[in-house]
Amino acid sequence: MAIHSFFIDTDWPGLRNDVGTMSGKTLTTDISIPPEMDGPGAGTNPDEMLLGAAATCYIITLAAMLERSNINKLNLRMTSEGQVEVEKGVITYKRILHRPVLTLDRPTDKEYALAEKLMYKAEQSCMITRALNGNVKVEVSPTIQNG
Structure with missing residues (x-):
């Protein structure tokens, strides 16, 4: 069994509506609370980062599955949507919807x-989706078109 570790350094110099920084091996960005939650909206935020992790994991997993299956892909692009619910002051990440378009x-x-079949299977195989299982509903609405 192999264990892989990933590291992120964060710095938060102020209070709730200030701006911090986050940096990793290949990513450095400002972080703050999004404007939808009455924050300054500078850089990225946890909601967007979670959605980004799920989206990149899914599309990379799908591309690998297509390659292994010798599917002649011309293009693969996707829009993903994260839905966050605020109820009585409690914020809960409820749903992620991937809309991949495969040409x-x-x-x-x-x-x-x-x-x-692979467009649905990739969602179940993605390690981020598996990590979210039972907490955030992840769905796929795929489109396949001819090039």
């Missing part, structure tokens, strides 16, 4: 069916 080069019916 294939003249797929056969068999390739189309396999690609569609």
Whole structure:
């Protein structure tokens, strides 16, 4: 069994509505509370970072599955939406919806069916989705188009 560690350094010099910083091996950014939650909206925020982790994990997992299955992909892009609920002052991350759009080069019916299956399977295989399991609902609404 291999264990991989990832590290992030954070600095928060002020109070609630101030701006801090976050840095890792390849990412450095300001952090603050988003304007939707009455914050300054500088840099990124935990809600966006969680959505980004789920989205990048999903799309990389899907690309790897497509490659291993020899699906001739022309393009893969995606929009993801995170939904946060605020009820009686309690903020809860409720749902993530991925909307991947996969463009294939003249797929056969068999390739189309396999690609569609993989678009759902990638969500279940992604390690971030598995980490969120039972806490945040993660869904996929895929589109496949011909190039």
